[in-house]
Amino acid sequence: MFTRKRSTRLIAATTALVAALGLSACGGADADSSSTTLSLVGFAVPKAGNNAAQKEFAKTDDGKGVVWKESYGASGDQSRAVAGGLKADYVHFSVTPDVTRLVDAGLVEDTWDDGENKGIVTDSVVVLVVREGNPKNIQTWDDLVKSGVSIVTPNPGSSGAARWNILAGWQQAAADGGDAAGTEYLTKFFKNVAALPGSGRDATAAFQAGTGDVLISYENEAILARQQGEKFDYVVPDETLLIENPGAVLKDADPKAEAFLEYVLSDEGQKQYVSKGFRPLNDTVEVGKVEGANDPENPFPTPAKLFTIDGDLGGWAAINTKFFDENTGIVTKIQQETGKS
Template structure:
């Protein structure tokens, strides 16, 4: 769904009028409400961290995120709106757009004027940075390198787990039918692929062993949809496959909503699925919404917000909340990150670019 920011234009009084007002002992502010000051005047000093608040005007921001975060944000946003109203005396409207992370990324680059983006992987946020919409260094603008939620890969099976699929090695057994999205087109599927690779390479094995294992697993893949949503539909609605590689949080949320009749296992060696949040600098400066957008992103790291993420299956990044809910999640004995695999730029080139390892596995080379 595409959201367009409605914008109003305001005309400053002429210099002649201003002079008359000053002569009468009145300032321009006597006639005009106060708005974000980052680009009010070409001669004014631009302060990227400050926004003057109009006490009697609403402010609107647009959040663009990936689909499975919706349930959490529907609880978090009202809390932030109430907090801002209480502390600043201003009403905030948060427009929301949800969809596949890759599709949302393209939409923002193509003109969806997001003030805040919360996407499934840093690679997508980096693409928006490379398009000139987000300033370099955004990772340092918030706690935890701007990673706002975590999850891991779960092995979702048919009810009762008839094939006894417990861990990564079971995926390579003959006769096991696997559903996962295509990592060439799906961000979620890239996490799945890296989890499979790291199950060997980050658990005592070498890269040759890792490649052989992943090759065998993909021989068992019976359907390779373009994105995570189609992958879930193939498993849930069409009954394809014995096991679906899925985000742990999505499995938990689907179970809460009564949408599935499945079981799941979380392998003890796993990858940390780290999802970042960032302010879209070019848009907030255009809209005059920097202060509220930055306050919103910082609110996402508070205990209040992190508890809402935890309720729908995300592993909290806030240490206090993580301790509160640790019993809800299976223990991970060996957790690694995409950084341990060289970072997203390296992983993309090594595994997912045209002619890289995934293409070679698919073609049998």
């Protein structure tokens, strides 16, 4: 398995956003005097994995009586909502800066990523999801920028999933050709973009509804959709990016939220995410058979080149300035130039 290397803007209309987020309860009977309600706020993609972990956590001494209130949406939007007042005990976001925003707001301890896992709770890789039978024979990143290929990927303005996707495309081009090659590739890429939905889950829904020839997505999202009966195929490129999603407990959270985080990081907890298509954090996790994977008996092939945020791209602080700054970011400028803002 790979070697793990890890290293603010408040919205004005927070109240309207919170109302639109669609809070929902899960995890057992309605709350009563003997129960503990925990609020989980996260990005849309890991909901199935979280729900599987919650179900098994409920069987432990720490998890008995826990009732969950959940809010899922685009990672950046969810992070800004919590910073703006949305109640959360535990957050599960797409990218580390969405937790850092809460540290800056005084809501999460600055030691949240000091552990062995550096704050990461789920792993995946960027894949190319294609129509059943792969009619356009899309196998590589170069195939995406050919004439006549239409791409669906979430919008990097709101979605952490989008940033992983776009950085994967950039890095496979820039690894050999430098920034000029990366910029040239992303310019061609965005010219072929047919839709930029708000979140990774919305992007999957758009593709399922018939938009585009290829969806740039998380491997786990493709596996889960196939578990649920979707007939599309997916390709793990020879060169792709390791996706590392953070989780954190808020300062004023109930102690059971910390117990849940510990369960998530345990081998038993990681097995629940593996069952929904996430790659395990550690080699000690028993993977077993994963339905929906290209090869259920060997569900997580190791790419020839697996890039990482810290090892190859300089870490999130540098990335956000270089690529996603609202005025000077490379991706921001490319989106404006191609009319895909």
